[in-house]
Amino acid sequence: MKRKSLTSSFSMNRAEESTLDMWGEYVLPIYYKEYNLLQNEKSTHITGGRGIGKTAYLLYHCYPTILSSKKDKITNNELERIGLYVKPDSELLVDMTSSVLDDKWIHAFNAYIGLSIFIELSKFLKTFLNAPYHDEQMKDTIKNLILPQRIVKFLGIKKDIKFIDYEEEGHMLRSDLIDWLCNPEDTFPFAFKAKEKIETFIKVIKNIEIFKNTKFHIFIDEFENLNNEQQQLINTWIKHVPENTIYNVAYKKYYEPTVSTIASESIQPRNDYREVNIEIDLIGEENFKLIAAEIIINKIQKVFDDKYSNLQEYDLNYLSNEKFIELRKKDEYKNKIDNIINKMFPDISLKEVSKLILKDTLLRGKVSTSIKEALGKNSDFKVEQFIDDSKPEESILNAILLHRKRINASILLDNFTNNIEEYAKWKNNNLFGAILYIYNKEKINRRCPYYGGFKHFIEQSALNIRHTLELVLQCFIYTEKQNNSFKNLQDIIVNIEYQANVVRDVSRNEFDRKIAYLGTYGKKLKKIAERLGKLFELAHNNPAQSFAEVNLFAFISSAEEAKLSSEEIADSELLLRELLMWSVVTERDNTKKWNSSQNNSLKEYRLHPMLSSYFGISFRKKRKYDFNYSEIKTIFLGTDVEYQELHKKYAEKNNNENENPEEITLLDMIK
Amino acid sequence: MKLEFMKIKEYLSIDDFECTIDSIFFYGKKIDDRSIRMVDFISAQCKYGHEVLYKNKTNSFIMNDISIKFNELEKAMSESIKKNNIKNIVLESTSLGYTELLIILLNLSKRNSSIEITILYAEPLEYTKKSENELDSETYELSEDYHPHKYIKPFLLNEPHDFISSKAATLISFIGFEENRLGRVIEKNNDDNKYNEFIYIMPVPGFKFGWENISLSKHYHLIDNYKEIHYAPADDPYETYRILEKIVENNPSKKIVIMPLGTKPCTIGASIFLVNKKIENKYDIATKFDFPIKSKNRSKGISKIYEYRLKLV
Numbered sequence: 001m002k003r004k005s006l007t008s009s010f011s012m013n014r015a016e017e018s019t020l021d022m023w024g025e026y027v028l029p030i031y032y033k034e035y036n037l038l039q040n041e042k043s044t045h046i047t048g049g050r051g052i053g054k055t056a057y058l059l060y061h062c063y064p065t066i067l068s069s070k071k072d073k074i075t076n077n078e079l080e081r082i083g084l085y086v087k088p089d090s091e092l093l094v095d096m097t098s099s100v101l102d103d104k105w106i107h108a109f110n111a112y113i114g115l116s117i118f119i120e121l122s123k124f125l126k127t128f129l130n131a132p133y134h135d136e137q138m139k140d141t142i143k144n145l146i147l148p149q150r151i152v153k154f155l156g157i158k159k160d161i162k163f164i165d166y167e168e169e170g171h172m173l174r175s176d177l178i179d180w181l182c183n184p185e186d187t188f189p190f191a192f193k194a195k196e197k198i199e200t201f202i203k204v205i206k207n208i209e210i211f212k213n214t215k216f217h218i219f220i221d222e223f224e225n226l227n228n229e230q231q232q233l234i235n236t237w238i239k240h241v242p243e244n245t246i247y248n249v250a251y252k253k254y255y256e257p258t259v260s261t262i263a264s265e266s267i268q269p270r271n272d273y274r275e276v277n278i279e280i281d282l283i284g285e286e287n288f289k290l291i292a293a294e295i296i297i298n299k300i301q302k303v304f305d306d307k308y309s310n311l312q313e314y315d316l317n318y319l320s321n322e323k324f325i326e327l328r329k330k331d332e333y334k335n336k337i338d339n340i341i342n343k344m345f346p347d348i349s350l351k352e353v354s355k356l357i358l359k360d361t362l363l364r365g366k367v368s369t370s371i372k373e374a375l376g377k378n379s380d381f382k383v384e385q386f387i388d389d390s391k392p393e394e395s396i397l398n399a400i401l402l403h404r405k406r407i408n409a410s411i412l413l414d415n416f417t418n419n420i421e422e423y424a425k426w427k428n429n430n431l432f433g434a435i436l437y438i439y440n441k442e443k444i445n446r447r448c449p450y451y452g453g454f455k456h457f458i459e460q461s462a463l464n465i466r467h468t469l470e471l472v473l474q475c476f477i478y479t480e481k482q483n484n485s486f487k488n489l490q491d492i493i494v495n496i497e498y499q500a501n502v503v504r505d506v507s508r509n510e511f512d513r514k515i516a517y518l519g520t521y522g523k524k525l526k527k528i529a530e531r532l533g534k535l536f537e538l539a540h541n542n543p544a545q546s547f548a549e550v551n552l553f554a555f556i557s558s559a560e561e562a563k564l565s566s567e568e569i570a571d572s573e574l575l576l577r578e579l580l581m582w583s584v585v586t587e588r589d590n591t592k593k594w595n596s597s598q599n600n601s602l603k604e605y606r607l608h609p610m611l612s613s614y615f616g617i618s619f620r621k622k623r624k625y626d627f628n629y630s631e632i633k634t635i636f637l638g639t640d641v642e643y644q645e646l647h648k649k650y651a652e653k654n655n656n657e658n659e660n661p662e663e664i665t666l667l668d669m670i671k
Numbered sequence: 672m673k674l675e676f677m678k679i680k681e682y683l684s685i686d687d688f689e690c691t692i693d694s695i696f697f698y699g700k701k702i703d704d705r706s707i708r709m710v711d712f713i714s715a716q717c718k719y720g721h722e723v724l725y726k727n728k729t730n731s732f733i734m735n736d737i738s739i740k741f742n743e744l745e746k747a748m749s750e751s752i753k754k755n756n757i758k759n760i761v762l763e764s765t766s767l768g769y770t771e772l773l774i775i776l777l778n779l780s781k782r783n784s785s786i787e788i789t790i791l792y793a794e795p796l797e798y799t800k801k802s803e804n805e806l807d808s809e810t811y812e813l814s815e816d817y818h819p820h821k822y823i824k825p826f827l828l829n830e831p832h833d834f835i836s837s838k839a840a841t842l843i844s845f846i847g848f849e850e851n852r853l854g855r856v857i858e859k860n861n862d863d864n865k866y867n868e869f870i871y872i873m874p875v876p877g878f879k880f881g882w883e884n885i886s887l888s889k890h891y892h893l894i895d896n897y898k899e900i901h902y903a904p905a906d907d908p909y910e911t912y913r914i915l916e917k918i919v920e921n922n923p924s925k926k927i928v929i930m931p932l933g934t935k936p937c938t939i940g941a942s943i944f945l946v947n948k949k950i951e952n953k954y955d956i957a958t959k960f961d962f963p964i965k966s967k968n969r970s971k972g973i974s975k976i977y978e979y980r981l982k983l984v
Contacts, residue, residue: 089833090863091959094821100730116835174830182825185742222862513892517854520819 006303006486010473020085023068024302024317026053026060027294028325029282036322037061037248038081038217040274043238045257046219046250048278050583051466054250057278058085058219060320063124067131070317074133079210083217084120088112090225092181097227101184106262107191108184109230111177114194115155117218119170121201126164141208151200154192163204195237195245202244216245223249228258236261239272253277254580279463289458290334292468293341294319304489310336345475347453348496350431354392356449357438366441367399370543374402381409386416393431394423400434401426403544432618433548436540440616451613452499460503460609460619462586467506467610474502500613507613518582524575524636525584531635531643532585532607533615535625535650540617542654551617552624554604555632564629572636576605583608588621625650672780672983673947674788676909682976685712690789694759695751696720697775699766702965705793705973706766713763713791719755721748725770727818727962732771741824745778752786762790764935769960770823773942777825780946780983788981792935794878794906796972798848813849813970814963820859820930826945826958828926832865839867840926843918845903845911845933845941846873850889852932852961857893866928869895870918874905874934878974886933903937908979911940919954927956939979 019025029035037044038061048054059065061083067074096112098105129139145163152161155173176189198218205211220226220234237247239261251257259266269275276282283291298319301307307314318324327333357363364387371383386398394416401407415422432450439448450456461467475494478501479486486492511533516526532553539550564572579585585605609619627635634646682688685708690696696717701707714720723744724733732744739747751757760779764772772790779788798813822828830836842860844853853871860866871894877883882905894900901918903911919927929945931938941958948956 085834087834089831090819091821092827092831092833094819095730095824099728112831116831116833119835171830171836174835178827178830182827183742185740513854514858516851517858520817522855522858523816523851 006300007473007476007480009299009303010469010476020059020062020064021068021070022056022060022065023070023320025298025320026056026065027291027298027319028060028322029057029278029291030287030325030329031282031284032325033322035276035282037219037276038083040217040246040248042241043246043273044248045269045273045275046248046278047253047255047275048250049253049463049586050581051464052278052283053465054278055087055221057282058083058221058250061217061219063127065320067124067127067133069130069132071132074131076210080213081215081217082124083219084117084124085219085221086113086116086120087221088116088225090222093225093227093230095181096230098229104184104188105229106233107188108177108181109233110192110194111188111190112174114192114197115170115173115177117194117198118201119167119174121198121205121216122163122166122170125205126167129164138208138210145204145208147201147204151204154197155190195242199242199244206244214244218245218247220247220249223251223257224255226257228260229262231258232260232262235259235267236263239265239267248273252581253279254577283463285463288461288463289455290328290337292458292461292465293337293454294328295465296344296469296472297337297340300489300492306489308336308340308489310339341454344492345452345454345457345472345494345499346496347455348449350427350435350450351393353435353448353450354396354431355389357396357435358387358389358392360446362442363438363446366438367396369441370399370438371402374399374543375409378409381413385413388416391416391420393427394420396434396438397423397426397430400430400437400543400545404546405544430545430548432620433540433545436549436616436618437543437545440537440541443616447497447500447504447613448616449496449500451503451619452496456619457499457503460507460612462583462606462609464583464608464610467510470506471499471502474506475499478502503613507611510608510610511614515582515584518584519578521575521578522582525579525582528575528579528636529584529607529611531647533611533617534647535635536607536617537615538647538650538654539623539625540615547623547654549618549620549622550625551609551612551619552604552606552621554624554626556626556628564633568633568637569629572632575636579605672783673950674776674780674943674981675984676912676943677787677980677982678978679907679909680978680980682978685709685793685973685976688712688791688976688978690716690761691759692716692718693755693757694719694761694789695755695757696761696763697723697767697771698763699768699771700724701766702967703795703970705795705970706763708973709763709765709791709793709976713761717761719751719757721751723767723771723775725768725774725962730824732774741774744774745781748775748778749782752782758786760786760788762788764790764939765793768962769931769938769942770962772939773823773826773945773958776942777946777949780950782983785983788983790908790939790979790981792906792939792977792979794974794977795970796974798970799966813847813966814852815966816964817852817855818962818964820856820959820961823958823960826949826956828928828957829955832926838926840865840928841868841870841922842866842928842930843870843872843915844930845937846871846886846890847933848885848889849932849963850893852963853890853893855961856930868899868925870899870901872901872903872911872914872933872937874937875902876904878905878934903940905934906936906975906977908936908940908943911937912944915941915944919948919956923954925955927954929956929958930960931958932961936977936979943981 046054062085063082066078066082096105096108101108125142128142143164146160147163147166149158149160157169180186180189202216206214234247234249261267267273357367367387368383371386375381387395398416401412402409436448439446457468457471475498478498479494515529516522518525536551539547580587585607587603587605589603604624606621612619631646634642694717696713698710701710721735726733730741732739732741734747762772762775832840846853873883874886875883901914903914929941931941945958948954
């Protein structure tokens with residue numbers, strides 16, 4: 001029974017799939033205190049990458065969580081700020097535009113948002129009736145709160161109704177809206193300004209003593225699904241803040257919504273809204289591992305209805321409680337979490353992987369073959385001289401170093417036999433590359449175990465919690481398939497071999513069965529990911545590993561720029577933004593520019609590390625290709641024939657670089 | 672009035688097809704061998720021909736090069752039928768898109784006079800394959816691109832399907848050659864969570880022996896529950912209709928969204944079904960589409976021709 005719920009608990013890894021009540025489910029980010037959205041007196045633009053938990057963050061501030069029946073009690077303070085979550089039907093919004101409805105679009109959109117929020121207000125009151133607020137008299141007052149006819153007559157409601165009963169009316173009115181959308185030539189049934197009417201409804205609620213100071217925060221999720229005009233109207237509401245309502249919007253990182261309003265003014269950051277980037281402001285790369293581990297442990301503890309012994313002292317829902325954030329920042333606590341999660345998903349060192357290779361006949365054979373090929377006709381040495389089970393890392397390195405033209409086999413052998421300290425720099429720079437090179441020769445039958453381990457799951461997830469949860473879910477499913485079961489919390493250990501297999505499957509799934517389906521340009525994004533992956537693969541499969549672990553790229557300015565039309569530049573930039581928005585590639589600071597004349601990018605890019613295992617490339621941030629404009633055009637927009645030419649060019653370049661063995665990364669220089 | 676199937680007939684060549692000269696003929700864009708051949712041949716036979724194209728961005732139509740509002744198509748069709756005292760309508764479905772076909776049928780169903788409707792469809796000899804190199808993981812590229820999904824009016828659910836409406840819907844999706852189309856729906860559902868049940872209709876048997884395997888092999892990874900697969904022959908709108916009816920009758924209280932991403936005859940069956948259910952007004956059924964931009968020369972040659980004859984009852 002428990003095993004089943006463990007996998008089903010992880011398969012529902014989207015906030016939308018579970019309850020709207022996030023109390024005890026949502027793990028508060030470490031820097032949450034400064035980013036409690038309900039504290040703001042002005043609007044917030046909330047951005048976050050795919051899978052970072054935007055929706056869960058918004059829902060944490062909304063009434064189902066605030067009024068959660070899982071809480072012991074609700075204080076009056078908590079009632080001063082209430083969030084309402086809004087995610088419009090994007091497939092309906094598409095046609096709510098001036099190009100389809102002429103100037104009636106604004107009535108339709110106002111009505112859609114207004115009618116929906118009226119329902120939410122009614123549901124808020126209804127939810128309150130079941131909330132742990134221990135004043136039955138107050139609840140009776142709320143139950144009998146009336147929406148007077150004068151306030152609702154614009155909706156065609158001709159009598160006073162109880163506010164909590166509005167919901168039923170509201171659904172019918174939304175159906176009337178649908179009817180009108182099918183017959184837009186008819187007179188619009190209820191033209192009204194949503195912002196003003198929402199205020200009127202709220203004022204009725206504020207007549208209740210405990211809500212007299214309440215302000216409502218409305219969170220519009222997936223703002224990118226609203227078109228330009230619809231965004232402009234919301235911006236107007238952001239610009240001219242009503243007394244009791246604050247409008248906030250959330251959208252994917254790298255999406256750029258309009259800042260215009262329906263008037264000539266525009267909204268400005270700081271003056272009109274503040275920006276919160278979930279990855280940077282709330283979580284921080286350094287805390288992602290902790291939060292991911294907490295989310296996983298929290299889910300597992302709930303499934304088993306038990307706590308790990310070293311977490312016994314914490315309240316059941318402590319992860320959703322602001323009071324416990326300081327405690328969670330302490331090393332003592334972090335170590336407890338680390339111990340649990342690392343025991344569950346143990347990792348393996350490169351030295352251990354090297355030993356495994358030498359113990360495995362198939363892989364050892366690949367090491368021998370590589371050494372043999374490097375030695376060629378040189379009969380002064382024997383392959384066996386370069387392999388020693390007591391020196392596993394050095395033996396693996398020999399398989400690539402001997403391919404380097406500047407390395408003298410005799411000196412290398414001397415070092416291997418008498419002076420292995422000489423290998424230190426290569427271990428740092430080349431060992432993982434060499435290991436991948438060997439495993440890639442047996443891609444079908446063997447999986448490199450170094451992709452496993454929780455800390456590597458985290459690196460490969462690159463701030464996408466959905467990836468981490470998928471890896472964990474698949475690990476549990478895989479373990480079950482091997483007829484192993486987890487009977488209690490201490491039982492949950494996934495061996496490294498299973499983990500590596502799972503990483504490959506999840507990686508392949510991400511490439512094969514996800515990217516092409518993302519957004520409008522999915523097919524193109526998949527093609528670009530494939531082209532990049534294959535170029536990185538080339539460097540990884542170079543026997544000399546002279547340019548190891550390449551998985552980044554940057555753009556360099558060159559004379560080639562002149563050859564690109566402005567349309568080609570625009571298309572490439574659009575696709576780059578889509579790649580980033582859907583996290584097919586990730587971005588970080590770089591020293592080189594994309595277009596010096598526009599001076600618009602100082603970034604470098606990485607193929608999402610969740611794709612690394614599929615291509616057999618490194619997930620560590622190491623080296624990069626510098627692509628000129630023309631190469632970028634080929635990768636992003638070129639025909640298959642043009643790309644094959646580029647691939648060939650890089651294959652040749654790779655061979656020539658075997659002459660240049662001592663490629664050093666910035667990381668090495670810092671070390 | 673409802674649409675009723677009268678007969679289904681096959682021709683080996685379009686030359687064998689005859690229609691009365693006083694028919695009105697609706698057709699779409701000519702993009703490949705078969706649509707060119709079909710439209711040219713029927714144009715020569717019928718006195719009155721109307722090209723009808725749906726414009727996604729403005730949710731409007733272009734009829735004979737003139738832009739008209741979505742709901743004005745009914746009036747334009749009606750005038751043409753009335754003026755010429757027409758009893759026979761021919762729809763060339765190889766070239767007509769889904770929206771055009773569905774709305775033309777809906778508009779015809781609103782008429783009180785008795786008319787006969789003939790829908791023609793030409794099977795391709797083969798679909799154009801993508802260049803066979805190792806970088807291409809797709810065999811066929813029938814569409815260049817797709818648009819965001821949206822409803823086709825008036826086939827909307829009774830209420831906006833969003834954060835307010837608690838009930839998730841059942842999606843009935845037809846399966847064709849392009850797995851991207853279903854993949855996009857499923858991936859989007861990871862964000863929207865609008866569907867809690869997926870029912871698939873596979874084109875079995877396919878137009879040609881073995882084509883059903885292409886459909887299945889391209890979609891197997893997207894299908895979680897094989898119990899939810901139904902089969903309708905690729906060339907049979909009648910059977911499609913029957914299956915849809917069975918599914919809906921088994922789920923009378925559910926919200927249902929139909930997406931015809933499969934063969935055109937299945938799309939015809941789905942269209943007739945949607946029109947009739949709209950008239951019955953018993954169920955909460957909608958249709959959404961992805962409005963693919965069809966590749967030029969997506970198919971080669973012309974194989975069998977099908978005639979599906981309907982009447983209004």
